[in-house]
Amino acid sequence: MVRKILVVDDDDMIIDLFKDGFSRAGFTVRRAKSAEEALAILEKEAYSVMFLDLKLPSMDGLELCRRIRETNSTSIIYAVTGYKSKYEVSDCRNAGFDDYFTKPVDLKILFRAALDAFDKIDEWSKVENRSS
Numbered sequence: 001m002v003r004k005i006l007v008v009d010d011d012d013m014i015i016d017l018f019k020d021g022f023s024r025a026g027f028t029v030r031r032a033k034s035a036e037e038a039l040a041i042l043e044k045e046a047y048s049v050m051f052l053d054l055k056l057p058s059m060d061g062l063e064l065c066r067r068i069r070e071t072n073s074t075s076i077i078y079a080v081t082g083y084k085s086k087y088e089v090s091d092c093r094n095a096g097f098d099d100y101f102t103k104p105v106d107l108k109i110l111f112r113a114a115l116d117a118f119d120k121i122d123e124w125s126k127v128e129n130r131s132s
Contacts, residue, residue: 003118004028004045008038008064009053009080014103018051021107027114035059039067047075049117051101051110054081054092062095069096074124076117080105 005027009015015031022029030047032038035056041047050068054061065077079092082103092100099113 002028003049003114004030004047005114006030006032006038006041006047006050008032008035008050008056008061010034010056011053014053017107018110022111022114025111025114035061035064035067038064042068042072046072048121049114050075050077051080052077052097054079055083062091065092065095065097074121076120078110078113078117080110 003026005022007015007018007022007029008031009018010033012033015033019029019031030041030045032041036059038050038052052061052064056064059067061079061081065079068075068077076098077096079097079100080103081100089100098117101110101113
């Protein structure tokens, strides 16, 4: 199974760091610099695991997560922000995020979160296949 991750952040340095790190860890990474770009990608491709920056131009990460959840309830979506005081964990949970990370964050923690997410998705798939 290809482990595809969508990373959405408007900061080139952060997105390059995530893309390089996740790629070296064996994940296939697609990047988007805005919520609108992410939604356009998701119209054409499925992603099971996503990392969304909360502070994005025009549409913030909370609204992006809500929009993704309208059509995709089984993906695992993580919030990543450098603005902890502005975005509360409860706001993220209410928007549909599965977890919340504050920048700067150790990439090893994000790798572990991604691995756990894919393990969970694999398990859900097995259960779904047994009940079919």
